[in-house]
Amino acid sequence: MKAAVLFSGGKDSTMAAYSAIKEGHEVEYLVSVFSDNPASYMFHVANIHITELSAEAMGIKLIKKVTKGIKEEELEDLKNILIELKDKGIEAIYSGALFSVYQKSRIDALCGELGLESCAPLWHRDPTEYMEEIIDLGFEVIITSVAAEGFDESWLGRKVDNDSLLEIIELNKKYKIHIGFEGGEAETLVLNGPIFNKKIKVMESENIWEGDSGYFLIKKAELEEK
DSSP states (O other), rough: EEEEEEOOOSSHHHHHHHHHHTOOOOEEEEEEEESSHHHHHHSSTTTTTHHHHHHHHHTTTEEEEOOOOOHHHHHHHHHHHHHHHHHHOOOEEEOOOOOOOHHHHHHHHHHHHOOOHHHHHHTTTHHHHHHHHHHHOEEEEEEEEOSSSTOOOGGGOOOHHHHHHHHHHHHHHOOOTTTOOOOEEEEEEEEEEEOOOOEEEEEEEEEEEEOOOEEEEEEEEEEEEE
């Protein structure tokens, strides 16, 4: 099938793209939605501008769209995007939904209405096994925002590896943080991996910390050979 991936540059949408490719589908497009609302219910916001480099690194065309990010109204924007994709011959829409019924149910409904197949290959994966797989596959993932008790500024820009995963598991035990960050505890960015032809190098960044939450703002990045 010809597929498109709803793509933020984070670990989940990148793993969705990886799954689509491994399942033998033609991933024609990555679709990034730039939301004016940092608290969007549907769309990842932190460092979404880096998806231009992600798409180039993966060798897949990027479609960029903008939404005001108003709850429920942003779904009409997504519907219009899906209509455009169907007109381009896309048959399946991949998303990185893990446990968010809000997101998955709405994507499923829109795809069903438009005659598109909705694919969520990560749905209800065991969070620890999923994070271990990301690391074992060789994806280089950094944390770009945190918003949960137990996370402090030191986590911003930190790599997700076996050591940090052990700490995240301990935070889960203490604070009930979702190990896969599905509750919005953190957001991520993938810099490299097995489906990347080049890797993203962060050249300039700044931590924006707001007392109990914050984000890792990437001001400049570029691609380099692997």
